Amino acid sequence: MINKYFFGIILSVTTLLVNAQQPVQYLRLSLPEALKIAADLQPDLKNAERNIAYAEAATKGARSGYLPKLILETDLRYNPIIPTSILPGNAFNPAGNPEELIPIRFGTPWGNTVGLRLTQPIYDPVKLATVKGNKMAEELALAQQRRIRSDRFEEITKAWFALLLAKSTLAYNQKDVIRNKENETVVREQVQLGRSLENDLRDAGLRVRSSELSIQKSGQDIFSARVYLSYMIGYDSLVLIDPVENLENFVSPESNIQIDPLSTIKAAEDNRPEIIEEKINLQISELELSRKKADRLPVLNFEGYLGANHYSYNFSPFTSYYGNSFLGLSLRWPIYSGDEKKLVIEQSKIQVEQQKNTLRKARQQVYYDLVNAQNNATYQWQLYSVQQEKIQVQEEKMEIIRNRLQEGRATAQELLDGETALAKEQDALFRIQYDLLVARLAKEKASGLLVPLQQ
Numbered sequence: 001m002i003n004k005y006f007f008g009i010i011l012s013v014t015t016l017l018v019n020a021q022q023p024v025q026y027l028r029l030s031l032p033e034a035l036k037i038a039a040d041l042q043p044d045l046k047n048a049e050r051n052i053a054y055a056e057a058a059t060k061g062a063r064s065g066y067l068p069k070l071i072l073e074t075d076l077r078y079n080p081i082i083p084t085s086i087l088p089g090n091a092f093n094p095a096g097n098p099e100e101l102i103p104i105r106f107g108t109p110w111g112n113t114v115g116l117r118l119t120q121p122i123y124d125p126v127k128l129a130t131v132k133g134n135k136m137a138e139e140l141a142l143a144q145q146r147r148i149r150s151d152r153f154e155e156i157t158k159a160w161f162a163l164l165l166a167k168s169t170l171a172y173n174q175k176d177v178i179r180n181k182e183n184e185t186v187v188r189e190q191v192q193l194g195r196s197l198e199n200d201l202r203d204a205g206l207r208v209r210s211s212e213l214s215i216q217k218s219g220q221d222i223f224s225a226r227v228y229l230s231y232m233i234g235y236d237s238l239v240l241i242d243p244v245e246n247l248e249n250f251v252s253p254e255s256n257i258q259i260d261p262l263s264t265i266k267a268a269e270d271n272r273p274e275i276i277e278e279k280i281n282l283q284i285s286e287l288e289l290s291r292k293k294a295d296r297l298p299v300l301n302f303e304g305y306l307g308a309n310h311y312s313y314n315f316s317p318f319t320s321y322y323g324n325s326f327l328g329l330s331l332r333w334p335i336y337s338g339d340e341k342k343l344v345i346e347q348s349k350i351q352v353e354q355q356k357n358t359l360r361k362a363r364q365q366v367y368y369d370l371v372n373a374q375n376n377a378t379y380q381w382q383l384y385s386v387q388q389e390k391i392q393v394q395e396e397k398m399e400i401i402r403n404r405l406q407e408g409r410a411t412a413q414e415l416l417d418g419e420t421a422l423a424k425e426q427d428a429l430f431r432i433q434y435d436l437l438v439a440r441l442a443k444e445k446a447s448g449l450l451v452p453l454q455q
Helices: 002-021 031-041 043-066 125-192 198-233 261-271 273-294 340-407 412-446
Strands: 027-029 069-078 084-088 101-105 110-123 241-243 299-312 321-332
Touching: 027 031, 031 043, 031 125, 031 198, 043 125, 110 321, 125 198, 125 241, 125 273, 125 340, 125 412, 198 241, 198 412, 261 273, 261 340, 273 340, 340 412
Parallel strands: 027 241
Antiparallel strands: 069 110, 084 101, 110 299, 299 321
């Protein structure tokens, strides 16, 4: 038994070592390529496509309400008591007494009816309104698909930027380890020369260990970002994606020209999917109101019947048939049905007013979003420019400190503190770059340009 356990342990360790030696396979993609794959795989986007297909099928079903209906009808009846009618005494004899009542039995114990009934709608206002409503439902499904596409593309792009941020941080931390080891060597030499304390050397060693831990943390952040990105794109299993771009590729100079949001508000309203969606919802509410009002209008159908009736005293359903047919128009006009339909119409009017207010609120938010997104993008670019200068100044300070340290006019602690300050400024730069890209993404979304209309 012990040998089996020992063999199992050896096999597990061997498997782990072999897997560890196998190179990790990465899928190299650009952001546009990732978004294109997401459009084909993302479950929410697939459901949005199904919603469009469902709305199209509902429209076809509503249109079929105007096609002719042909129904086969049949029944078999047994009358234990044959119906009896009463006729006045002079019904067949003008000289008879009209006050005398003559009972007459109609029918036979057994009866059967077989026939075809044809109904062709000519005018049905409810069905017409339903067809228009379903057509608007198709447009609503398209608008919802575009809104979902915009939301998912925004989330995927943010996840892409987060992965680039983690990769840039890792690259800097790797350089930071090398720099801290070089500083440790310099401090050791200063200690040997009696210019620095042992405590400074311990501090330098701790900074090396801290930067090595930062590398581990950055690696974990990269893996987490890749897992989340794989999930957001819609892969069924984990796919480790390696972006073609780096964080700096997306950072371009911000235009100094400030565009008045009022001049772009109309275009933003026409492009933003949530505004389009609310406009269609308003049209659907108005059509629903029209459909409720149409319940009080007349309905005109063409109807025809071709069949035969069977009568017999004994059970014999295949004999004694008499033809029966008609062609005609049927008009049904609901004159009065209490206050029920009136109350339903009032409720629909309230829903229309509510939808108008919802649309107004969505339009009011457009200007705020445009102003806020533009100001934030401009601020983040200015912050990015200042941060670059701060890093340049800090790097020049470090060069001066190193020279002074060689001349014995600076301490090792000044060197270590300067490196810490430089690392903080560089970390802040990466964060500002990420915030700048997210701000520009929000600016595109506020303008309705994140997903073009033709998509």
